[in-house]
Amino acid sequence: MKFSKFGQKFTQPTGISQLMDDLGDALKSDQPVNMLGGGNPAKIDAVNELFLETYKALGNDNDTGEANSSAIISMANYSNPQGDAGFIDALVGFFNRHYDWNLTSENIALTNGSQNAFFYLFNLFGGAFTNEQNQSVDKSILLPLTPEYIGYSDVHVEGKHFAAVLPHIDEVTHEGEEGFFKYRVDFEALENLPALKEGRIGAICCSRPTNPTGNVLTDDEMAHLAEIAKRYEIPLIIDNAYGMPFPNIIYSDAQLSWDNNTILCFSLSKIGLPGMRTGIIVADAKVIEAVSAMNAVVNLAPTRFGAAIATPLVNDDRIKQLADNEIKPFYQKQATLAVKLLKDALGDYPLMIHKPEGAIFLWLWFKDLPISTLELYERLKEKGTLIVPSEYFFPGVDVSDYQHAHECIRMSIAADEQTLTDGIRVIGEVVRELYDSAK
Structure with a gap:
């Protein structure tokens, strides 16, 4: 065969x-x-207990106790390709409440896990393009700080379209002890990258905190990356699988920012629901429209089970707590x-x-x-x-x-x-x- x-x-x-x-x-x-x-x-234990309590509550109407809740009914039907509307509305309210981003439902799409999201995004912004002169151009995803997530490596449909920059390595202390180091972005090498100068970069992407290292890019580093992305008219993709606001496994001082040139990716996996395969993309409406179209072809619609569990927790901020x-x-x-x-x-x-x-x-x-x-x-x-x-x-x-x-x-x-x-x-x-x- x-x-x-x-x-x-x-x-x-x-x-x-x-x-x-x-x-x-x-x-x-x-x-x-x-x-x-x-x-x-x-x-x-506390995480599992809350999820179990929420799951048990899904089957009963709050008033009648009958097994006809809206969550159960929603899981018996496909969502549209953008994802469960109730969960998207809950996320819009959550992000606007905590970050004042002025999002609408047109700024959020769901995927079957963040790995699914990166398959979409890397193939949207990396690969074969046609320039203004009708010439074919291969564009790469720029990783500004390697090492980076193992799961990025093989998601491109055609070839491996990455450009990457090796880090500065600084010896540092941790809680007063020696024997530690920290990676920092080598911006001089990044800005002199031929692929960036020649228009062969389709997007910049980083995870924060970084998988595998636990490194957290500083706010200054993030601001510098955002400025470079805007200068070259390419999006900045940020993988928040371990970051703010959930699961918030981040110990240094850091802020989370978003604008129309930024694509934020979140997941329910690391809060304790990896089997639910629920990814979240926050982006400009044009990107959300493209992701929704890809969902329709690849998945028909994203799974709704994770959305059913998470919606009440997002609505009342228990997910952040x-x-x-x-x-x-x-x-x-x-x-x-x-x-x-x-x-x-x-x-x-x-x-x-x-x-x-x-x-x-x-x-x-x-x-x-x-x-x-x-x-x-x-x-x-x-x-x-x-x-x-x-x-x-x-x-x-x-x-x-x-x-x-x-x-x-x-x-x-x-x-x-x-x-x-x-x-x-x-x-x-x-x-x-x-x-x-x-x-």
């Missing part, structure tokens, strides 16, 4: 497919596995614990930790590691511990001669305390042995 070029692209091995396959195999394994590799959110009072403090505590465990396990070895500023991961840099972290990944997997190696997080960059891209790992901190403790113990044992053997 032969597949088209389209089929061959999506059936070849990729970083994201390997990650998801390994996670699935681990869940089916009869042996214990320290799951420190995936992006699944933590199981937080949940993020601020339960989710954010949980991960901040997890990050503190993980840092302590890592320093105990590898305190005398060349470990650097990216300053924890948000998201549900730590990004670990093993300077001058005797093997690549792709090989380290295999050794850890053999010992029942899953992480993700750094090579997969540099779309748009040839990392063959960039040693740093082969010396880092992404480690989830969403696991329970025992799994985190056991997994870091294994990482420490294997990494210490590698350095000791190389002496």
